[in-house]
Amino acid sequence: MEKIIKYLSKYYTEEDKKIEIDPSKFHTYEMNKYDGKILAVDGGSGIVFDGGSRVISKIKIGVVEYAKGKMTKQDVKKYFMLAIWKNDGIIIKLDPDEQITLSNKKIDELQNDARDILERKMINEIAEKEKDAIILSDGLQNLSPRNVASICKTSRLKTKNGRSLIGYLNEFTKDKYKDKLWYYTISEGEYIVKFHTRSKFCYKVTTKNKEVNNLFGAIAYYSTDPEILGYPYPLLKVDKIVRLREDEKQFDNHKLKLLAKQEGVNLEFDENSMIMHDLLDKRAYR
């Protein structure tokens, strides 16, 4: 480990000196106590039954709405998705019915693609309906509505010499912009933004909204919750309601197998071909 750290230190001490940041791309902005609606959309998914070539997943797409600092609405749509191999292809069946097209060929990853599609669909519907509202997405890219801002919790953006751009900007601004809210323009519609002066984090934000000062000021107001300073609270809230917990997955797994049994089908034979890793993991934790 020591060798690796020595090698890495060179990059931080020598290579990073070569990074050039364009000062004209830095901007400060003010928080504004936004009175309008702000909505956050997120999705969660997980496999509740894995029979190797027959996989059932659960997908949850949720939305929360806030106005004047208070939650005014929340809603979660739940789907079960069956992915099943047939004739060298995968058939998808959603309950409740929804028409989606998936291209990913890995049967245990299809639920992520389906979640992505359903999430986009909800965002587009809401953006159309709530034209004056700000809609926050949890990191989905290439969203076209002007009133949507997508906030990425993680980013692989890098400087020319290969350092994390967000990491570098965070370090670069820690003294100079200590008590300021700032954003850095990467390209048109693509920004790195700090939403709270006391936060250790900044995020990549993509939006087609041109009035970014107002947009970021409003998001900054909703990023003042001390549970997670600097991250928009509505996104935290919607994440909580769509997250698929392990106990929920287990409950659904038992229910599925029970219902199947009532139909004369025993799913356990197929499931046993896939769960040995999980069993060993659980034993190791004990």
Next chain:
Amino acid sequence: MNVGKVIGGNVGGKLLIRLKSNAKVDVGDLLVCENENTGEKFFLKVVNMQISSLLAQQFIEEMAGQKLEHDEIDYNIFDAQDRFYRMCEAKILKIKRGDEFYPPRSLPNFFTDVRKINESDDFISQAGEIEIGYLRLGREALKAIKTKLPAKGLISHHMLVVAATGKGKSNFARVFLRGLLKLDDYAAIVFDPHNEYYGGKGSKGLRDHPLRNKVVYFSPKYESTPGAERLIISTRDLEPDDFFGIIDLSSTQQEALDLLKRKFKGEWIEKLLGEEIKDLFEMFDKKIARSTLAALRRKIYHALELHDKSGLVFTLEKTDDVSIYDKIKSAIEERKIIIIDTSMVGDDSEKIIASSIVNRVFNSFRYLKQTKPQEFARTPEVLIVFEEAPRVLGSEALANGVNIFERIAREGRKFKVGLCAITQMPSLLPAEILSQMNTKVILGLPSPADRSAVINSATQNISDESVEIQMLDRGEAIITSPFIKFPLPTKIFSFDDILKEDIANIKTTEKDISIGVD
């Protein structure tokens, strides 16, 4: 209005209820919830409260720290009502199925709505003649529901009234006595060391009640109090027993008192105090040591607070009047409340007054039961009210030997004589005596030792109510008794308020009036 939802609990333990953010719920509140599928109605009592959150403790601490240390920075807690909330622990008092009440052997369902009790819940429709207050919900009194105690049996099974100073012990006793006044089958003797029961200048008492013709008041200062009788006791009416267990006497001294009584009959105290020690020594053929006689003379003289031949209450002279004991006996037969003003005499003197009176009442009842059972059946139950009870029932007092109060605590119920022991320090009473006090009126008790003494000896399980007992405010009480269905949270009436109501509601006759204000 719903105040919360059931979120956990177990039989024999407590229910956990998440409270609505704007619900006003306090420890001691009575709540109700209903299982829709079974129709069971659960009556609950809040015994503790806590604040809670689904967030990990470290987040909460960090959030508090950020707000404390960086006040200049913008913070807003969103969804505060959802994320930070109050919960309460409640014990199940009773379950109602149909019209019947049952012990708590079942539980409400998850997420059952919980509301506060109200007058339509007929929760407290218990029998009882003596109204003592209102049903108390935490800090509030539900004035539509009056709490009552049944007099029959409760009196002779003894009562303990406990509270710290200023929490309303005497007020409760006056309210209870006011209840007895309205009944025809009960009498009471009140030893009043602070002269606060009868009433006087600036304070209301039983003499102000429309039924004051049922009150008899004995006081050394009888001349200045209209309607009062003189409190005077001739030493000729005293017995050695009146001193045993009351003042500190060795067994040798007790035997000596018996010998004096046997030899001099009614004049035994006059002789002890009047004769020369050497003569007494000779009169008893040197069987009683000079030192014993000298010690007895000193103790009895001081205890009776005599100055020459007479003191404020006791006198060596033979009184011409009917003795106080006979007057009290008659008053008991007439079902009256007898108040003895002992505010001007010392502690030992007061105890001897009380001991001598109570001895005679107890012995006459006992004699009556043994010899004339039919007549005994017609006698009223008598309540003896004694303040600062550890003076006669405390472990230290009982070290002096058995006294009449302890005897009544053990045997009184057989002879229709009950004690109402009032104290602010129940922990000074032995556990056995405490357990004999079947009805306990518990007002605020801040001392843990006193609380645990009362809780451990209560006839109903009130171990969960310790926090509530600690926090009870003036006039707020919990009453436990085998004669009521569950520990009764009560806001005791203010005597002055209830007196006004009685004056407005009870018609008095000229004869009645003349006794109190002559």
